[in-house]
Amino acid sequence: MVNPPYDAIVVGARCAGSPTAMLLARKGWRVLTIDRATFPSDTLSTHVVHPRGAAALARWGLLDRLKATGCPPIDTYAFDFGPFTISGTPGTPEAPVSYCPRRTVLDKLLVDAAAEAGAQIREGFTVDEVLTEDGRVVGIKGHAKGGERIAERARTMFTAGVVTEARTALAGEISSTAVHALGLRDVAELPQDAALEAVIIRTRRYAAYQRKWMRRIPGLVSVNGDRPTGEVADDIVQVASTRERLPAPRAG
Numbered sequence: 001m002v003n004p005p006y007d008a009i010v011v012g013a014r015c016a017g018s019p020t021a022m023l024l025a026r027k028g029w030r031v032l033t034i035d036r037a038t039f040p041s042d043t044l045s046t047h048v049v050h051p052r053g054a055a056a057l058a059r060w061g062l063l064d065r066l067k068a069t070g071c072p073p074i075d076t077y078a079f080d081f082g083p084f085t086i087s088g089t090p091g092t093p094e095a096p097v098s099y100c101p102r103r104t105v106l107d108k109l110l111v112d113a114a115a116e117a118g119a120q121i122r123e124g125f126t127v128d129e130v131l132t133e134d135g136r137v138v139g140i141k142g143h144a145k146g147g148e149r150i151a152e153r154a155r156t157m158f159t160a161g162v163v164t165e166a167r168t169a170l171a172g173e174i175s176s177t178a179v180h181a182l183g184l185r186d187v188a189e190l191p192q193d194a195a196l197e198a199v200i201i202r203t204r205r206y207a208a209y210q211r212k213w214m215r216r217i218p219g220l221v222s223v224n225g226d227r228p229t230g231e232v233a234d235d236i237v238q239v240a241s242t243r244e245r246l247p248a249p250r251a252g
């Protein structure tokens with residue numbers, strides 16, 4: 001996927017990525033921020049935003065939001081090494097205190113601030129490679145959650161001769177709706193890589209559309225299928241045996 005409409009693509013939307021995206025967007029840049037995580041999201045870390053970090057949050061107009069989450073200020077540190085303890089006040093007059101928010105709180109706040117500044121946020125999306133032209137990075141290639149399975153199936157379809165099938169179908173009598181909905185022209189006419197990409201995008205959109213309208217059907221039981229087959233099968237058995245509705249996954 002190449003994204004010419006963006007001035008910058010920031011990969012990683014936590015404490016480095018989101019403020020970068022926010023600051024660029026505030027300058028009027030068109031920014032895409034990508035993270036394979038979906039927020040709020042935890043990560044391996046202790047949580048101290050040291051005084052200079054807190055001062056940066058204040059400069060960006062975000063410290064009051066952090067305080068509003070109930071996170072108290074800290075002015076004294078004590079590092080206890082067992083035989084001895086080092087303690088002191090690391091703040092300065094300009095940046096007197098630190099805060100210790102959970103990453104679920106801090107990172108979400110930063111992601112939201114980037115979005116408010118106008119950065120487009122794409123969560124649940126993994127960047128697989130950067131695309132270069134003449135030694136310059138011009139975009140990224142990646143996949144959304146669950147996209148691997150679609151890509152794998154699409155590849156199998158190509159190996160099994162879907163291009164010939166699409167060309168045969170196009171040569172016969174087929175409605176324009178079917179041609180469009182099935183993406184037959186993409187499959188028959190585009191180079192294979194581009195055709196594969198088009199099929200993946202089309203399938204993902206179609207699945208999202210189906211999820212949306214199917215969830216309106218009263219009594220319909222939905223099971224999140226974007227998981228290992230065994231887990232999905234367990235859920236189906238559970239639904240069948242209890243006849244209870246499981247919590248529906250969010251359409252995406």
Ligand SMILES: Cc1cc2nc3c(=O)[nH]c(=O)nc-3n(C[C@H](O)[C@H](O)[C@H](O)COP(=O)(O)OP(=O)(O)OC[C@H]3O[C@@H](n4cnc5c(N)ncnc54)[C@H](O)[C@@H]3O)c2cc1C
Pocket residue numbers: 011012013014015016017034035036037043044045046047048049050125126127128
């Ligand atoms: C145990 C531990 C304790 C720490 N304690 C502190 C502390 O108390 N105070 C402090 O200031 N620092 C602490 N640090 C350091 C701090 O956690 C890191 O410096 C900080 O998280 C780095 O932020 P980041 O946004 O650069 O990266 P990260 O927080 O690592 O975020 C990177 C993001 O990029 C995403 N990403 C990566 N690759 C891709 C890809 N290909 N496609 C899509 N998304 C991708 C990931 O999903 C992730 O969300 C600690 C670190 C550890 C490990």
